[in-house]
Amino acid sequence: MSTLDVAGEAARSQFWIWWAMLAVAVVVALGVFALWFYTFRRRQPPPRTPHEERRIMLRWVLGGGIALPVASILVLLVFAAPSGRGMLPLPDDDAERIEVVGHQWWWEVRYPGEEGERDVVTANRLVMPAGEPVDFRITSADVIHAFWIPRLGGKRDMVPGRHSTIRLTADSPGVFGAQCxxxxxxxxxxMLLHVEALERDDYDAWLEERRASTGPGDGDDxxxxxxxxxxxxxxxVGGFPEELVVDDLEHGxxxxxxxxxxxxxxxxxxxxxMEExxxxxxxxxxxxxxxxxxxxPHDHIDTETLQAIGAWLETLQP
Ligand code: HEC
Ligand SMILES: [Cu+2]
Incomplete structure (x- = not known):
């Protein structure tokens, strides 16, 4: 999950900002140390007039307090502006769209269907195509979370009641860690998210499999x-028989x-x-x-029933 182990475009530009900031910070720190040592080694200066005091103070305020920060921020901006732009979902691209909703404490991941098709919905696992930009449309169902795949770029807050979009690209197929x-x-x-980037064909097949799958399989009744x-x-559970649902207040x-x-x-x-x-x-x-x-807690349900449910759920594969 290291931001310095770059695997995508957005992360690459952030990587350079990180190094640029480190370089600027090192130069500033060295400058401060040099001045500090200088004050130790310097001979006692002759007493100054109030007029001289004022001039020296003004020099520090204007130089150190205004000119230096403005210059450093401008330098950083040169790096940061293109990087931020790279993560903007500029409208003319037809990038793949994936919706991610943060919950306490899990991730809902939705693949919107074309008209007539149903959405494919999964959780705590995000599968994306590699080698092309993907727009993640993010929001939250409860409190503020943040969407972050360190090796690909980000992060961006997930704010309840608001949709934001962040564009990320994975250079090549792979598995990446992510964390709220x-x-x-x-x-x-x-609140970990398992991210997998697949070749376009494999991604399409992955999605198609889930779109096509219907019933809840053969579980024991x-x-x-x-x-x-x-x-x-x-x-x-997709295709679960309605008549078995006892209390649908939460709509699942x-x-x-x-x-x-x-x-x-x-x-x-x-x-x-996940294992047997x-x-x-x-x-x-x-x-x-x-x-x-x-x-x-499921204390009111006996162990055998929980084991039967568990065994059936494990058979739910697209
Ligand atoms: C009041 C709502 C509620 C009820 C009732 C409930 N669950 Fe859950 N379940 C949740 C929530 C919320 C989570 C996510 C917990 C987390 O990871 O923070 C969860 C997580 C799970 C997970 C892990 C899913 C994953 O993606 O890792 C499984 C499996 C599961 N529940 C099965 C069941 C089964 C089987 C029952 C019935 C015996 C049940 N749940 C009853 C709310 C509920
Ligand atoms: Cu969170």
């Missing part, structure tokens, strides 16, 4: 029923969409790696693994 960049509550640390009763009020949007949960690399926004049995383990221990997270 704005303190957003107790589990801010456990008990698992589906229990999910409809205890979970579907907060979680969506308070928690992550689980339609492709079995194919995701992690659980709980990076808390657990991991979902059941998460369902039983999530309040210990990620204390205070917004999913209530």
């Amino acid at each position: 960049g704005e303190y957003c509550g107790a589990q801010h640390t456990h 008990g698992a589906l029923e229990a999910f409809g009763e205890h979970c579907a009020s907060c979680h969506t 949007v308070r928690g992550p969409d689980l339609s492709d949960i079995g194919s995701r690399p992690t659980l709980g926004a990076g808390v657990l790696p 049995g991991a979902i059941a383990y998460w369902l039983e221990h999530h309040q210990t693994l990620k204390p205070g997270n917004r999913m209530p």
